[in-house]
Amino acid sequence: MLTSADIATLWLTCKVAGLATVLMLILGTPLAWWLARTTSRWKGVCNALVALPLVLPPTVLGFYLLILMGPSGPIGQLTTQLGLGTLPFTFGGLVVASVLYSLPFVVQPLQAAFAAIGDRPLEAAATLRAGPLDTFFTVVVPLARPGFMTATILGFAHTVGEFGVVLMVGGNIPDKTRVVSVQIYNHVEALEYDQAHWLAGGLLAFSFSVLLLMYSALKAHPVAHQLK
Amino acid sequence: MLFNSLKSVLLTLYLFSKSIFLTLFLFSVNAIAHAETTLVAVASDFTKPMTEIAAEFEKATGHSAKLSFGSSGKAYTQIQSGAPFEVYLSASEKYPLELEKSGHVVANSRFVYAIGKLVLWSAKPGYVDDQGQVLTKGGFQHLALADPSHAPYGVVAEEVMAHLGVLEKLRPLFVQGENISQTFQFVSTSNAELGFVGLAQVIDIASGKIGSGSGWIIPDTLHSPFRQTAVLLKTGAENPAALALVNFLKSPTALAIIEKYGFGLPK
Numbered sequence: 001m002l003t004s005a006d007i008a009t010l011w012l013t014c015k016v017a018g019l020a021t022v023l024m025l026i027l028g029t030p031l032a033w034w035l036a037r038t039t040s041r042w043k044g045v046c047n048a049l050v051a052l053p054l055v056l057p058p059t060v061l062g063f064y065l066l067i068l069m070g071p072s073g074p075i076g077q078l079t080t081q082l083g084l085g086t087l088p089f090t091f092g093g094l095v096v097a098s099v100l101y102s103l104p105f106v107v108q109p110l111q112a113a114f115a116a117i118g119d120r121p122l123e124a125a126a127t128l129r130a131g132p133l134d135t136f137f138t139v140v141v142p143l144a145r146p147g148f149m150t151a152t153i154l155g156f157a158h159t160v161g162e163f164g165v166v167l168m169v170g171g172n173i174p175d176k177t178r179v180v181s182v183q184i185y186n187h188v189e190a191l192e193y194d195q196a197h198w199l200a201g202g203l204l205a206f207s208f209s210v211l212l213l214m215y216s217a218l219k220a221h222p223v224a225h226q227l228k
Numbered sequence: 229m230l231f232n233s234l235k236s237v238l239l240t241l242y243l244f245s246k247s248i249f250l251t252l253f254l255f256s257v258n259a260i261a262h263a264e265t266t267l268v269a270v271a272s273d274f275t276k277p278m279t280e281i282a283a284e285f286e287k288a289t290g291h292s293a294k295l296s297f298g299s300s301g302k303a304y305t306q307i308q309s310g311a312p313f314e315v316y317l318s319a320s321e322k323y324p325l326e327l328e329k330s331g332h333v334v335a336n337s338r339f340v341y342a343i344g345k346l347v348l349w350s351a352k353p354g355y356v357d358d359q360g361q362v363l364t365k366g367g368f369q370h371l372a373l374a375d376p377s378h379a380p381y382g383v384v385a386e387e388v389m390a391h392l393g394v395l396e397k398l399r400p401l402f403v404q405g406e407n408i409s410q411t412f413q414f415v416s417t418s419n420a421e422l423g424f425v426g427l428a429q430v431i432d433i434a435s436g437k438i439g440s441g442s443g444w445i446i447p448d449t450l451h452s453p454f455r456q457t458a459v460l461l462k463t464g465a466e467n468p469a470a471l472a473l474v475n476f477l478k479s480p481t482a483l484a485i486i487e488k489y490g491f492g493l494p495k
Contacts, residue, residue, distance in 0.1 A: 063413060070417040088419040089370055089403045171403030171414065172375060185406070189301040189378035191326070 006199050008175050009183040010206070016091070016166075016179060017159040020098040024106040024155045025148070027099070032110035033136075051108075053101050062168025065097050069169070089171040094179070097169040098159045105154040113147020114140065149218045153211060160207060263290045264469035267312055269303035270295050271319035273344065273381065273408045273426045274456065277489040278317065284485070285476045291469035299407045301378050307332055307461065314464025315473055317341060317456070319408075320380035324459045337460035341477050343492030344454035345427035346384050349443035351418050360444040362422065363394050368401065372414040372423025375404040380454065381411070385424035387451040427490035436488075448492070456491070 035046060053061060068075045069087040076086045087093030117140060125135040141148070163181040170177030172186075180203055187196035270278045275297050282293040296303070296313065304323040307313055308330065318324050321340075327333050348363070350356045362368075376382035382404065389395040403419075405411030408426050415423040424446075432439030448454075458477065464470030476482055483493055 066413065066417050066419055070419040072418055086419065088414075167406055168410065168413075171370070171372070171420075172406070173403060186375065186377055188305065189299065189375070189406075191301070191304075191378075 002198055002202060003195070005174065006180075006183060006195070006202075009178050009180045009199075010202065012175070012178065013160055013180040016094050016098060017156050020095050020102065020159045021106075021152060021156045023095065023099050024103055025152065028103060028106040028110055028151065028155075032107045033114055033140075035107070036111045036114035051104050054104050058101065058162065058164025059168055061101060062097065062165040065100070065165065065169050069093060069096075088169050089173060089177060091176060094166055094170050094177050097165050098162060101162060101165050102155050102158045105158045106151040109147045109150040109154065110144065113144035113150075116147075117143050146218060149214060153214050157207065157211065160203075262468075263292070264467055265292045265294060266314045266464060266467055266469035266473055267294050268296065268315045268317065268473065269307070269311070269313040270297050270317045271300045271303075271456065272297050273319050273428060274317055274342065274491075276428060277342075277485050277491065280485050280489075281477065281482045284481050285473060288476065288479075288481070289469075289472050291472050293469070293473050299379070312463060314461055314467055314470040315458065316461055317458045317477075319344065319456055320383075321455050321457045322380075324457045327459060327461070332461055334460040334462055334465050337474065339458055339474075339478070340455045340494040341458045342456045342486045343448075343494060344380065344384075344456050345448075345490055345492060346381060346388065346446045346451065346454070347425055347427050347430055347438065347443045348388075348422060348446060349415060349425050349430050349438070349441060350422040351416050351441040352421070353440075353442050356422055356442040356444050358444050360388075360392070360446065363389065363392055363398065366397075368421035370403045370414075370420035370423075371398055371401045372403050372405060372411045372420035372425075374408045374411045374424070375406060379405075379407055381408045381424060381426060384451040384454050388424070388446055391450045431490035433488055436490075455494075 031046075031050070035043060035050070056064075066088055067073050069079070070076045071080065071086055079085065079087055084092075087096055121139050121143060122135060125139045130138065161181060162179075163185065166177070166179050167182050167185075170179070170182070172178050172182055178186075180199065184196050184199050184203070187193070187199065268278075268282075278295055278297075282295055286292050293315075300318040300320060300323050303311070303313065303316060303318070304326065307316060307327060316324065316327070324333065324338050328338065348356050348360050356362050373385040374380075374382035376386045386395060389398055403414055403423075405414055405423075408429065411423055412425045412429045414420040415425060427438075427445060430438050430441070430443055438445070458474070460470060460474050487493055
């Protein structure tokens with residue numbers, strides 16, 4: 001059965017994935033909007049940069065984050081000067097690393113959804129004297145709702161399933177940075193297969209319910225309804 | 229006359245080329261019959277010495293060894309699931325014993341190939357004293373070690389701290405690497421001020437001393453014997469290269485390499 005240590009890792013995973021998803025939506029929305037609308041020559045470069053974490057193997061990305069966020073790395077020196085200390089082996093460090101790693105999964109669906117809206121609804125809103133922010137929240141966000149749902153689901157799911165980066169940056173500290181994927185791996189390595197099966201089964205059931213819930217919510221409000 | 233001499237030249241050429249082809253052919257048959265390849269699972273802490281041993285092995289026997297590096301636990305699980313490894317060099321005694329129980333091992337093939345040595349190491353020069361008193365003094369935020377739940381270096385690291393009576397005091401400062409390489413990365417990037425690593429990772433081969441930073445080579449008396457154990461797996465029972473490699477690991481050439489990289493020799 002699940003031990004209290006196992007349940008602690010599940011809870012920590014929810015916290016990391018939840019917070020990372022919120023942050024990715026806050027960061028990813030303006031970024032995706034800009035990428036979808038801009039004609040800047042930097043667009044290609046930015047697109048490529050956002051997609052880069054997909055290419056690097058997670059442990060390699062984790063290794064470089066460890067260097068960058070460490071005491072002699074540029075990010076590490078910045079956070080130390082700000083009085084935050086260094087990020088590796090902390091909950092905050094785990095969230096920052098997860099945001100970097102999963103960001104493409106949030107930005108890309110949003111960017112596609114924004115691009116699909118086109119100019120006409122925006123022009124229509126402008127003729128009705130809606131300001132840019134007003135247009136964004138009353139026209140763009142409802143129209144891009146499926147994009148937001150997909151981005152949230154993918155961002156959350158990808159962070160829950162992450163292993164290499166969090167193992168590297170987190171340092172596998174019980175209750176602090178040991179997430180469920182690391183705990184399952186630990187059980188397997190320690191040949192505690194029964195516990196690994198229980199926890200992996202629990203994770204699958206949990207993830208399936210969350211995804212099912214989100215997809216049902218998506219189906220309950222079809223886009224066609226809003227386009228009328 | 230001219231025709232005759234031409235004929236003899238051609239005949240000579242023919243015989244000559246035939247003998248060359250025959251020799252080449254015999255050589256290649258020879259090579260096929262005797263040079264075999266064996267697939268070896270190697271504990272990641274033994275990466276450097278094993279690479280050099282494999283090169284010497286090829287020179288000495290003509291056989292070749294393909295090396296697959298990784299954590300001993302991972303290799304164990306893979307072997308249980310039918311991985312084609314023929315020789316298994318584990319970082320601990322535990323996994324080879326388990327494989328013996330499950331019937332994957334050639335009888336009486338288990339032997340200790342090296343004794344692992346543990347070092348308390350910091351990337352900062354002068355940080356770790358040669359008695360390890362820094363552990364009792366404290367003043368650091370993170371102490372890196374390999375995960376004691378499965379990694380042998382982590383198990384002995386805990387034993388050392390228990391012996392010094394600081395285990396429970398230091399436990400909240402632990403950051404755990406999945407294996408000894410990751411643990412080394414935590415310390416070498418200074419994210420952890422100090423940590424327990426393998427001597428092989430920090431030794432300078434030319435001088436035989438710790439190459440950079442500062443460290444304490446922990447005496448064997450502070451922990452249980454760290455016997456790195458190898459077995460010949462049943463998959464390799466019929467392969468002359470696998471048998472030759474197992475023997476080669478006990479040869480003076482191999483032992484010299486093992487010692488050079490900071491391991492103790494089996495007694």
